[in-house]
């Protein structure tokens with residue numbers, strides 16, 4: 588690991604300890620932004636960094652954190668095989684004008700072992716992703732809270748791809764009065780339409796082909812949204828559940844309101860899908876407008892579909 592490296596021009600400074608982080612941030616300009624990651628970076632993370640830089644401006648300060656957080660992985664999950672690609676990650680940070688990379692080890696983040704006190708994600712934390720992964724969101728919120736305390740940014744940027752995570756982080760910031768502005772970055776997709784994810788690296792060619800049903804299901808659901816949330820779910824499910832060459836285990840297909848409450852009878856909602864394709868858990872979601880289009884809503888609808896540009 589290229590830890591504690593002195594920055595060359597255009598290369599972010601890398602720090603791994605709390606004291607180095609505090610020293611680096613003490614002299615940092617304002618406003619500041621943080622993009623939290625678990626490494627395995629791709630263009631989706633790059634887009635979040637680009638958004639961070641746009642928010643703070645050329646003189647502001649942009650930190651990226653790289654930490655594979657053990658607390659958010661269940662006992663039978665992919666913690667050990669989660670991609671560790673530090674040198675490539677650093678290149679993506681450099682290409683997106685990150686000033687500082689904080690890459691702690693688990694001992695630095697959790698010096699006393701697993702924390703006794705953690706963040707309770709509330710009712711939503713036990714739904715959808717939380718059904719199969721009951722400790723996941725407590726682990727996510729706990730590390731996000733710690734990283735916010737350690738970096739105290741003006742803005743923290745999270746991707747819409749992990750929509751339940753984004754919703755819960757917003758809820759935590761609201762409920763616990765954390766002084767930060769949470770900013771959402773749109774999902775970045777491969778040219779095929781597949782949402783960018785570090786876990787796409789696990790997919791074989793056949794699994795990748797089948798995974799394309801997920802963006803297709805979203806587009807098909809959006810196309811029938813005038814008929815209501817049930818129609819959206821049914822159409823999306825029919826695409827996901829058709830016979831396939833590899834195993835597809837549909838975990839849930841749901842329309843919610845934008846805060847992940849019950850689906851609206853009419854107006855803005857979120858179509859959220861998780862399916863395990865050939866052993867790899869894939870998440871995707873998109874805005875969907877339920878019911879007859881309101882006057883002037885045509886433009887919004889046109890930009891909310893599955894856009895395959897990166």
Ligand code: PAF
Pocket residue numbers: 623624625654656659727730731749752
């Ligand atoms: O989205 C992720 O990569 C992680 O859940 C996060 C927010 C960095 C916390 O470990």
